[in-house]
Amino acid sequence: MIARFVALVQQRLGLVIDKGQWGELEPLLAERAGGSVERYLERLASSSAQEEWKALAERLTVGETYFLRHLTQLETLVDEVLPSFLRQSSNIRVLCAGCSSGEEPYSVALLARERGRVDASRLRILGIDVNPRAIAQARRACYSSWSLRAVPLALREQWFKRTPEGFALRPQVRDQVIFEERNLLEDAPAFWAPGSFHAILCRNVVLYFPPEVTRRIIARMAQALVPGGYLFLGPSETLRGISEEFELLRRGDAFYYRRLPVPLPTLASSRAPPLLPPPPSAVALPRGSSTPPPVDGLEAVLRLLEAERYTEAWARLESLPQEEQPRGLLLRAVLHLHAGRLEAAEHLGRQLTSASATEAPAQYLLGLCLEQSGNEVGARSRYAAAVRADPTFALGYLRAGTLARRAGDLADARVGLRMALSLLPQEKPLYLSLFGGGFGRHGLMQVGLQELHACTEVP
Numbered sequence: 001m002i003a004r005f006v007a008l009v010q011q012r013l014g015l016v017i018d019k020g021q022w023g024e025l026e027p028l029l030a031e032r033a034g035g036s037v038e039r040y041l042e043r044l045a046s047s048s049a050q051e052e053w054k055a056l057a058e059r060l061t062v063g064e065t066y067f068l069r070h071l072t073q074l075e076t077l078v079d080e081v082l083p084s085f086l087r088q089s090s091n092i093r094v095l096c097a098g099c100s101s102g103e104e105p106y107s108v109a110l111l112a113r114e115r116g117r118v119d120a121s122r123l124r125i126l127g128i129d130v131n132p133r134a135i136a137q138a139r140r141a142c143y144s145s146w147s148l149r150a151v152p153l154a155l156r157e158q159w160f161k162r163t164p165e166g167f168a169l170r171p172q173v174r175d176q177v178i179f180e181e182r183n184l185l186e187d188a189p190a191f192w193a194p195g196s197f198h199a200i201l202c203r204n205v206v207l208y209f210p211p212e213v214t215r216r217i218i219a220r221m222a223q224a225l226v227p228g229g230y231l232f233l234g235p236s237e238t239l240r241g242i243s244e245e246f247e248l249l250r251r252g253d254a255f256y257y258r259r260l261p262v263p264l265p266t267l268a269s270s271r272a273p274p275l276l277p278p279p280p281s282a283v284a285l286p287r288g289s290s291t292p293p294p295v296d297g298l299e300a301v302l303r304l305l306e307a308e309r310y311t312e313a314w315a316r317l318e319s320l321p322q323e324e325q326p327r328g329l330l331l332r333a334v335l336h337l338h339a340g341r342l343e344a345a346e347h348l349g350r351q352l353t354s355a356s357a358t359e360a361p362a363q364y365l366l367g368l369c370l371e372q373s374g375n376e377v378g379a380r381s382r383y384a385a386a387v388r389a390d391p392t393f394a395l396g397y398l399r400a401g402t403l404a405r406r407a408g409d410l411a412d413a414r415v416g417l418r419m420a421l422s423l424l425p426q427e428k429p430l431y432l433s434l435f436g437g438g439f440g441r442h443g444l445m446q447v448g449l450q451e452l453h454a455c456t457e458v459p
Helices: 002-013 019-033 037-045 050-060 071-085 103-115 132-140 153-159 211-224 297-306 310-318 327-338 342-352 359-372 376-389 394-406 410-426 429-435 441-454
Strands: 092-097 123-129 160-163 166-169 177-181 197-202 225-233 246-251 254-259
Touching (some): 002 037, 071 246, 071 254, 071 441, 103 123, 103 177, 132 177, 153 394, 153 441, 197 211, 297 429, 327 342, 342 359, 359 429, 410 441
Parallel strands (some): 092 123, 197 225
Antiparallel strands (some): 246 254
């Protein structure tokens, strides 16, 4: 029965569920079936189960997101990609596919206004997701402080209003984004009509689909882009072996794709027009160069953590031998934190503070736990302990400076932020993997500079 349920989920939602996770689906199947599981599965396979599939989408789809996630990609989009179309089109159309609760499309709208390269009146942003509950939340546009954890205070104060429910996005940004409930697996030829979008963001979505489903989705997106349109995937996702309709570009830490005027297999045998030149600051990369070689052990867990694939990271960590500790314990604590299990994260963090090798990151982790629970004074104390244990810990200075800025302690904020900016170029790769939150060095430098600007002083 469970195998048939998994097959139906893959067919209708495109989700690949590893056999090791099938046991987690059994309570859900029993709950939704109510009585006869066999009759329930027959109903799911019929054409009359649309509402039930919506309910299952709410329970099964992953919604890990936050504002300004993978900032360098978003900066490339609003600084380079969108302005390149201004002379060709009166309106610039952006699609955020798999938008979850709306943080990504709203980030595009917010950054476009902040950077000033695209007239907001000419920008059209559409967010789509299969999860109806996520779409409803996106339309409400009210978020927790955790969703805004990467938003500098100055931007938070400018574009959000504090309410009893959280932080409400101001209407000028909220009203710029439209949301639709839509399944990426559905054909919908009118929606995917040629030339519908100038740029599509589909970040950390297709990694949950099998290759054949990903190929169909990417083919539709390629068709829907204008000639020379752009596609942004997540940092761990690649089109290698999926599509020959794009070339890979790089700008700083940001990797992204541009649709070729003619699919690559026909270029050598046809008199196709020359390829569009890459944007001035973008570099085209050799095909097949975007995927690093496979890795094992804790390094594989770190890669999954960097890609925010927390469930897979946890499963990989659990499969490793216990002698991988204490680094494995630190990884376990970080994954507890990302899952919102603060007590478990704190318990491991306190253990790890007793070992010199893990004292600094453990103190930083405890600071994050306190900050997430609303105790910013206690968090600042832990960040201070982290930089005492490791005076080169740039992220510790960055968080301490940010919280000092929020508390109005501008002198302490400037000291901490200047230290962070001077140390970030040499920050330990392990710390960036554990605590970078999807930001590379460049993105963290930008966060630090914005915080320092908010202190009315630049380095």
